Amino acid sequence: RIDGERLWSSLMEMARIGPSPMGGSRRLALSEDDVAGRRLLLAWTDALGCEWRSDQAGNLFIRRPGRDDSLAPIAVGSHLDTQPLGGRFDGVLGVLAGLEVFRTLHDQGITTERPLELIVWTNEEGSRFSPAMGGSGVYSGRLSLETFREAKDRAGISLGEALDDSGFKGSLTRRDLPLGAYLELHIEQGPVLERKGLPLGVVTGVQGLRWYDLEFVGESAHAGPTPMGFRHDPLMAATAFVEAMRETVLADPEGASRLTVGDFQVTEPSRNVIPGKVTLHVDVRHTDEDQLTVLDGQLRAHVAAAAGRESVEAQVKELWHMPVTRFDTTLVNDLSAAARAVGHEPFTMMSGAGHDAVNISYVAPTAMLFIPCRDGISHNEREYAEPEHCTIATQVMCDALLRAAER
Amino acid sequence: RIDGERLWSSLMEMARIGPSPMGGSRRLALSEDDVAGRRLLLAWTDALGCEWRSDQAGNLFIRRPGRDDSLAPIAVGSHLDTQPLGGRFDGVLGVLAGLEVFRTLHDQGITTERPLELIVWTNEEGSRFSPAMGGSGVYSGRLSLETFREAKDRAGISLGEALDDSGFKGSLTRRDLPLGAYLELHIEQGPVLERKGLPLGVVTGVQGLRWYDLEFVGESAHAGPTPMGFRHDPLMAATAFVEAMRETVLADPEGASRLTVGDFQVTEPSRNVIPGKVTLHVDVRHTDEDQLTVLDGQLRAHVAAAAGRESVEAQVKELWHMPVTRFDTTLVNDLSAAARAVGHEPFTMMSGAGHDAVNISYVAPTAMLFIPCRDGISHNEREYAEPEHCTIATQVMCDALLRAAER
Numbered sequence: 032r033i034d035g036e037r038l039w040s041s042l043m044e045m046a047r048i049g050p051s052p053m054g055g056s057r058r059l060a061l062s063e064d065d066v067a068g069r070r071l072l073l074a075w076t077d078a079l080g081c082e083w084r085s086d087q088a089g090n091l092f093i094r095r096p097g098r099d100d101s102l103a104p105i106a107v108g109s110h111l112d113t114q115p116l117g118g119r120f121d122g123v124l125g126v127l128a129g130l131e132v133f134r135t136l137h138d139q140g141i142t143t144e145r146p147l148e149l150i151v152w153t154n155e156e157g158s159r160f161s162p163a164m165g166g167s168g169v170y171s172g173r174l175s176l177e178t179f180r181e182a183k184d185r186a187g188i189s190l191g192e193a194l195d196d197s198g199f200k201g202s203l204t205r206r207d208l209p210l211g212a213y214l215e216l217h218i219e220q221g222p223v224l225e226r227k228g229l230p231l232g233v234v235t236g237v238q239g240l241r242w243y244d245l246e247f248v249g250e251s252a253h254a255g256p257t258p259m260g261f262r263h264d265p266l267m268a269a270t271a272f273v274e275a276m277r278e279t280v281l282a283d284p285e286g287a288s289r290l291t292v293g294d295f296q297v298t299e300p301s302r303n304v305i306p307g308k309v310t311l312h313v314d315v316r317h318t319d320e321d322q323l324t325v326l327d328g329q330l331r332a333h334v335a336a337a338a339g340r341e342s343v344e345a346q347v348k349e350l351w352h353m354p355v356t357r358f359d360t361t362l363v364n365d366l367s368a369a370a371r372a373v374g375h376e377p378f379t380m381m382s383g384a385g386h387d388a389v390n391i392s393y394v395a396p397t398a399m400l401f402i403p404c405r406d407g408i409s410h411n412e413r414e415y416a417e418p419e420h421c422t423i424a425t426q427v428m429c430d431a432l433l434r435a436a437e438r
Numbered sequence: 439r440i441d442g443e444r445l446w447s448s449l450m451e452m453a454r455i456g457p458s459p460m461g462g463s464r465r466l467a468l469s470e471d472d473v474a475g476r477r478l479l480l481a482w483t484d485a486l487g488c489e490w491r492s493d494q495a496g497n498l499f500i501r502r503p504g505r506d507d508s509l510a511p512i513a514v515g516s517h518l519d520t521q522p523l524g525g526r527f528d529g530v531l532g533v534l535a536g537l538e539v540f541r542t543l544h545d546q547g548i549t550t551e552r553p554l555e556l557i558v559w560t561n562e563e564g565s566r567f568s569p570a571m572g573g574s575g576v577y578s579g580r581l582s583l584e585t586f587r588e589a590k591d592r593a594g595i596s597l598g599e600a601l602d603d604s605g606f607k608g609s610l611t612r613r614d615l616p617l618g619a620y621l622e623l624h625i626e627q628g629p630v631l632e633r634k635g636l637p638l639g640v641v642t643g644v645q646g647l648r649w650y651d652l653e654f655v656g657e658s659a660h661a662g663p664t665p666m667g668f669r670h671d672p673l674m675a676a677t678a679f680v681e682a683m684r685e686t687v688l689a690d691p692e693g694a695s696r697l698t699v700g701d702f703q704v705t706e707p708s709r710n711v712i713p714g715k716v717t718l719h720v721d722v723r724h725t726d727e728d729q730l731t732v733l734d735g736q737l738r739a740h741v742a743a744a745a746g747r748e749s750v751e752a753q754v755k756e757l758w759h760m761p762v763t764r765f766d767t768t769l770v771n772d773l774s775a776a777a778r779a780v781g782h783e784p785f786t787m788m789s790g791a792g793h794d795a796v797n798i799s800y801v802a803p804t805a806m807l808f809i810p811c812r813d814g815i816s817h818n819e820r821e822y823a824e825p826e827h828c829t830i831a832t833q834v835m836c837d838a839l840l841r842a843a844e845r
């Protein structure tokens with residue numbers, strides 16, 4: 032049995048490092064507070080006799096030896112960095128659940144066949160340095176070390192510089208640190224489990240995502256004397272696109288298509304001037320890769336039609352394509368069996384957001400476990416998860432880890 | 439006969455004061471360059487023996503005495519201030535056409551029955567200090583002197599301070615400076631005359647305008663894990679509003695309704711976050727005041743419907759209402775007769791943009807004359823008007839002024 036109270040008090044203690052004004056956390060990747068958070072974790076794992084190593088991306092690998100250390104370890108982990116006004120659970124729960132598993136095994140004097148590894152991935156949030164999921168990206172080979180290190184924050188400091196200063200830069204790579212399996216516990220960051228009244232969800236994969244910059248370029252002109260029929264209005268092309276794309280997404284009979292326009296910028300805006308240029312940031316997602324491809328085509332067609340309606344030029348730039356991820360069936364079954372063992376019929380679901388587990392799934396068997404978060408809110412100081420859900424999920428992680436570590 | 443070449447060379451000489459990089463002008467209201475432009479004009483009118491006075495708003499009144507100076511003068515004028523990257527004609531043409539009329543009368547030794555007044559209104563553009571049409575606003579009593587003086591530029595300098603430093607602050611008011619009539623020549627700032635191939639248009643009024651700030655407030659949430667049906671997306675409410683209002687405006691059988699969304703701002707935008715708040719700047723115009731009232735109601739209904747569709751809150755704030763202006767029939771007839779006298783069947787039209795003449799029309803008989811500008815472009819260094827059109831229009835102004843001054 033894991034100790035839910037000990038887990039909760041660790042969560043609350045970690046949250047006091049880089050506290051944010053409204054009771055959340057602010058530990059931007061590789062900032063002093065992020066470093067202090069890692070140091071606190073290492074003090075806890077040192078007390079368990081665990082040693083740690085780090086790779087070129089500063090990812091931490093904290094080892095609990097097994098009976099046969101020649102076997103690839105079973106890993107558990109997540110991230111300790113947060114958004115600027117972040118919560119106390121996003122990432123942290125996955126790491127501290129792993130700590131609680133280590134503590135429980137330590138207390139009970141259990142040694143697993145395979146070694147265990149508790150991992151803290153560097154810069155998952157992507158808030159101080161872009162892109163997100165960077166440390167796991169480098170580890171898995173899906174992001175180059177150069178690109179990872181070159182990213183700069185607003186003050187012009189590169190991730191590479193911050194990493195060199197952090198004391199966590201290592202020289203190891205995945206070759207030195209192979210994984211036998213990877214399990215990650217995370218808050219859902221959405222409303223599904225809460226609305227269904229479920230304490231946990233077994234995550235079978237992650238929906239795919241495509242990020243676009245759309246640019247509509249027309250002709251700036253005076254709002255007063257320019258008749259509607261003489262205009263080349265890029266703003267009305269942009270609104271036409273959003274409405275059309277929204278209808279397409281809502282028409283999905285499975286309700287699995289998602290569209291978000293996160294930004295809508297007018298260049299040199301003025302109250303009585305028809306805009307000359309408008310830029311949109313668009314995020315499209317689907318749980319089925321073929322459907323995501325269909326959405327890509329529909330997006331391009333809607334952009335062309337909208338631009339045509341307003342006689343403006345348009346450009347579609349795809350910035351990121353994260354294909355649909357399918358997690359490892361054996362690990363999903365381990366999590367399901369462990370859930371059943373604590374009395375919860377497993378509910379399987381796709382993750383809406385990307386996680387480090389997406390990158391790791393390309394190089395090792397991977398699966399995730401979700402718990403609800405209040406109102407589905409994350410990336411927010413109000414983010415909250417019930418102690419009871421944290422406890423149940425950590426127990427499930429513990430049991431699944433033990434299963435995998437004996438194989 | 440006025441002298442078209444002299445007019446043109448005055449326009450070009452004025453344009454060299456505060457030249458902008460691409461051949462336009464930059465004389466922000468009450469800046470050193472704006473003051474220098476006024477000084478150049480006064481040097482020219484001094485040479486004609488004219489005296490000048492200024493009122494509390496720094497508006498210049500340059501007088502050409504008549505046979506009976508107890509009669510209210512007939513005025514002509516416009517403004518000399520420009521946009522930051524402005525053209526050489528917007529405002530300037532109206533002032534220098536008045537100068538050319540004064541010079542022609544001077545050359546020919548003509549004295550009119552009523553005195554004439556050449557007026558330069560302060561801060562028409564509203565670019566350095568808001569609102570626009572400020573000097574004429576104060577003169578007409580439609581803007582309080584306090585509000586006018588309190589406006590600050592980006593450097594924190596108030597219009598009042600800039601005016602006090604300019605040397606043009608006077609103590610007079612409209613009581614001391616009544617007008618018998620006011621005529622203003624301006625470039626159209628739109629495409630109508632150019633497309634019709636006409637050298638001038640007699641302006642019978644100005645379309646009404648309503649300016650709004652619309653605010654849509656929803657709930658910010660993660661783009662990935664939040665299903666479409668759980669969202670409160672203010673951006674999609676805003677796009678729904680724009681599309682619905684656009685359809686309403688385009689459905690106007692007379693094609694006289696106009697809608698411009700000059701800005702569309704997302705608060706704290708992030709690529710993978712559903713926006714929490716969106717603000718629109720909306721400009722609605724119509725040549726018929728009743729129809730403008732109808733549009734106001736339709737705007738509010740569309741906002742409510744759009745907010746309802748997305749389950750978000752919405753707020754409509756009206757910032758400015760400039761009702762439809764009807765100019766003086768006698769003066770419109772004077773301009774039409776003068777146009778006919780130089781061989782042009784008068785084309786009557788409504789102004790799409792507000793002008794100082796709108797304010798003056800509340801306190802004196804007023805009318806305007808337009809000439810085409812290339813591609814309908816203004817508030818732009820590329821702004822251009824044909825010398826021939828400037829000449830014809832100045833001749834028409836001269837003739838109309840003489841008619842009015844003998845009444």
Ligand SMILES: NC(=O)NCCC(=O)O
Nearest residue numbers: 163383384385386662710
């Ligand atoms: N968990 C998370 O915020 N990941 C970032 C990538 C995404 O938007 O899904």
Ligand SMILES: NC(=O)NCCC(=O)O
Nearest residue numbers: 255303570790791792793
């Ligand atoms: N002429 C001009 O730009 N006036 C400002 C007010 C308006 O937008 O009509």
